[in-house]
Amino acid sequence: MINIRRLSLDEAKILLEGAENKAKELGIPVSVAVVDEEGYLIAFHRMDEARLIGMETAINKAFTSAVSKRPTRMYSEIALPGKPAYGIQNSFNGKFTTLRGGLPIEVDGRVVGAIGVGGAPSGEQDEEIARFALEHLKKKSGLNVNTSI
């Protein structure tokens, strides 16, 4: 038997709350997806007036970070033509994404889920909101979350 730790719904709600707080502060309505450590959706919120594209990309970003255990930012670089992971974006019928804004949620050094944010004008802003959510989870839950991933 392998023992796995997985985010609970209550912890996912804290992440959503953190992301929404940051998004409101920035005045950017986004979609936020939280998935478990194998990429299945636990919780999702789409803010009023958010662009629909962010709904699709938030879910895909979270999925990608869960199955790869990597920030999607990494694939925005290494999946370019000529780079080592070129072609990986075709995996899982295109659900694997090279867009920034997905972060694995690492607690005590183990990936327990992932978060994806979509719909901000730039991927950097999506990632900023996702990272703020990790910090919010760390603060509110006391869990040893890796916020500099």
Added chain:
Amino acid sequence: MINIRRLSLDEAKILLEGAENKAKELGIPVSVAVVDEEGYLIAFHRMDEARLIGMETAINKAFTSAVSKRPTRMYSEIALPGKPAYGIQNSFNGKFTTLRGGLPIEVDGRVVGAIGVGGAPSGEQDEEIARFALEHLKKKSGLNVNTSI
């Protein structure tokens, strides 16, 4: 110009809260999806220990009730072989479902979104939880929600 009324994220959260309260009371972990009046996801929660099949079916039930403006219960009957809507379950690449547990959210006689619940042992229980969520929204928001749909 057409004026559309659509559920807000805050109202969707009230629906999720109602569904989770009822699911906890029944001791049945489920997934709950709330979509807008065009079937796109606004909010989703998967409770701890819920069966994964409910994640897929909750989203499909909500989608089906939004695009058809009908409870999915109706299609569990009229989409049987030989009945008038037989074949409709192939619509939208199989996303249109005949499983009970999806209800349109009708406010002042207009469909403004839909809710789908999945993962309970029976479709009747899924629908019971979805209906409780409508009642919870009606009570908490003061909106004129049709709870006997």
Added chain:
Amino acid sequence: MINIRRLSLDEAKILLEGAENKAKELGIPVSVAVVDEEGYLIAFHRMDEARLIGMETAINKAFTSAVSKRPTRMYSEIALPGKPAYGIQNSFNGKFTTLRGGLPIEVDGRVVGAIGVGGAPSGEQDEEIARFALEHLKKKSGLNVNTSI
């Protein structure tokens, strides 16, 4: 955090060994898939001369038993037209199957994975082989496996 127990690769290999032993005894070459508790493939073997259809169905049966926490035998009955789960076979793009031969692997009352067998002349034989694999795991590992599921 939720604590999850999941089959290891070594345990999956014991399941495959058990299934192959039984299939050889019956003189029926089959495919056998073992998935984790969320339906992702851990191990798969296709025996020499096995029909290719069994490769596809073994994987889908294991997936279905994992995400539903039920034997697929149940869906061969309740997903018939007019029965309560009619339509569920469209879930997950048709990967959810109503074919017999998939069993959840329940240890200490929790589903930790699933097994699917495909390619035998009948679904009853597929299930017989799958069940023998559960018994083999129980005997060899000492785990408290539910073999009468």
Added chain:
Amino acid sequence: MINIRRLSLDEAKILLEGAENKAKELGIPVSVAVVDEEGYLIAFHRMDEARLIGMETAINKAFTSAVSKRPTRMYSEIALPGKPAYGIQNSFNGKFTTLRGGLPIEVDGRVVGAIGVGGAPSGEQDEEIARFALEHLKKKSGLNVNTSI
């Protein structure tokens, strides 16, 4: 009539054993897929703690090497924009991959199957593990396997 030689399940198990031995030596949990000469799965193992992305890519790499009779390494170069095979990665609905780590299994100059490894930090490591598996098969089975492909 055409006579085809194809890997047996027992030979596929030797390949998996070789790959796992090497992966353990390197301390890298991976997924390993072995397919027949037409790209259909014979055997698959996902090691404990392996990243899920490797499950998908291992299968796709093995498939690609079988149907093309080439190491996938070749496509990581000739399928780049402007190169002769650009666009081939869209074949088979994206299952044809440009990621390194897939090798055809050539015995007596004929392709009898293929192996794919996925989930290591780099494609070079995936290929190293796949090549070790070929050497292991050659040594253990006495077959005339091309290990410098």
